[in-house]
Amino acid sequence: AQSVTQLGSHVSVSEGALVLLRCNYSSSVPPYLFWYVQYPNQGLQLLLKYTSAATLVKGINGFEAEFKKSETSFHLTKPSAHMRDAAEYFCAVSNTGTASKLTFGTGTRLQVTL
Amino acid sequence: EPEVTQTPSHQVTQMGQEVILRCVPISNHLYFYWYRQILGQKVEFLVSFYNNEISEKSEIFDDQFSVERPDGSNFTLKIRSTKLEDSAMYFCASSGTHSNQPQHFGDGTRLSIL
Numbered sequence: 001a002q003s004v005t006q007l008g009s010h011v012s013v014s015e016g017a018l019v020l021l022r023c024n025y026s027s028s029v030p031p032y033l034f035w036y037v038q039y040p041n042q043g044l045q046l047l048l049k050y051t052s053a054a055t056l057v058k059g060i061n062g063f064e065a066e067f068k069k070s071e072t073s074f075h076l077t078k079p080s081a082h083m084r085d086a087a088e089y090f091c092a093v094s095n096t097g098t099a100s101k102l103t104f105g106t107g108t109r110l111q112v113t114l
Numbered sequence: 115e116p117e118v119t120q121t122p123s124h125q126v127t128q129m130g131q132e133v134i135l136r137c138v139p140i141s142n143h144l145y146f147y148w149y150r151q152i153l154g155q156k157v158e159f160l161v162s163f164y165n166n167e168i169s170e171k172s173e174i175f176d177d178q179f180s181v182e183r184p185d186g187s188n189f190t191l192k193i194r195s196t197k198l199e200d201s202a203m204y205f206c207a208s209s210g211t212h213s214n215q216p217q218h219f220g221d222g223t224r225l226s227i228l
Contacts, residue, residue: 034216043118043205044157044219090157101147101159101170102217 002027002093006105014113019063019078021108023091026072031093033074034102035065038088047089050074061085086112116140118220120206126226127196135191135223137206146189147207147217148181150174157205163189193225201227 007022025031032051036044048059055067065076074091090107094100119138127133139146148160162169163181180192189208193200203224207217 036219041221043120043221044207046216046218049216092157101162101172102149102157103159104157106156 002031002095002103004091004093004103004105006089006091006108008108009106010109010111012111012113013081015083016080019076019081019085019110021076021089021091021110023065023074023076023105024072025074025091025093027093027095029095031095032100033065033067034092034094035059035063035074035076036090036092036104037061038090038107040087044090047076081110081112083112083114086110116218118206118208118218120204120220120223122223123221124224124226126228129198129227130195133193133196133225135193135204135206135225137189137191137220138187139189139206139208140210140218141187143208143210143218145169145209145217146181146183147209148191149205149207149219150202151205151222152199152202160191160204196225196227198227201225 003026005024034049035047048057050057050067058064063078088107088109091105092102094102121136146163149157151157159172161171161175178194182190203222205222206220209215209217
């Protein structure tokens with residue numbers, strides 16, 4: 001069974017500050033890991049994915065995440081927050097099987113203040 | 115960029131009625147999924163579909179639910195006799211020619227059961 005834990009349901013940062021959204025996973029097989037972003041009244045947009053290649057993954061909008069097997073973590077970071085980054089962020093895990101389902105975390109709402 | 119499209123954006127239905135949610139996946143994708151998100155909760159997997167059959171389904175996906183790919187473009191989710199607890203946002207997703215390719219989500223259908 002797989003699971004994802006996202007620490008912090010709400011994170012608030014100032015514009016220009018570092019963004020750090022935490023994700024820890026549990027998986028009995030080598031996982032694939034994903035970060036999705038959800039803007040209000042929209043669907044889920046893929047930010048980045050880890051599929052057993054480079055452990056530091058760069059995504060869209062300046063976000064990146066590092067896979068750390070020893071810590072079972074896949075934290076999302078961005079050096080400098082922008083107002084447009086305000087959204088809900090979901091970490092998800094899947095295994096490598098055919099048409100593998102995604103198991104999502106509970107999400108972290110990022111607020112960016114002036 | 116190709117998109118997953120879902121219709122309608124909002125569906126209001128009386129309890130006990132049948133409802134069909136429609137999705138048009140990205141045209142060359144082979145794997146199809148339905149997820150739901152009850153208000154304030156995390157995104158939950160319902161079902162995956164490949165090669166005209168269900169690959170995997172969750173405990174939520176009971177006999178009241180069914181999926182179909184009636185033609186080469188549409189992918190539908192039917193709820194036979196809706197219950198109040200079926201009120202949620204339903205997301206369709208599709209992924210490409212390999213099972214480890216990321217899933218692309220539509221903007222969702224908000225289903226409200228009265």
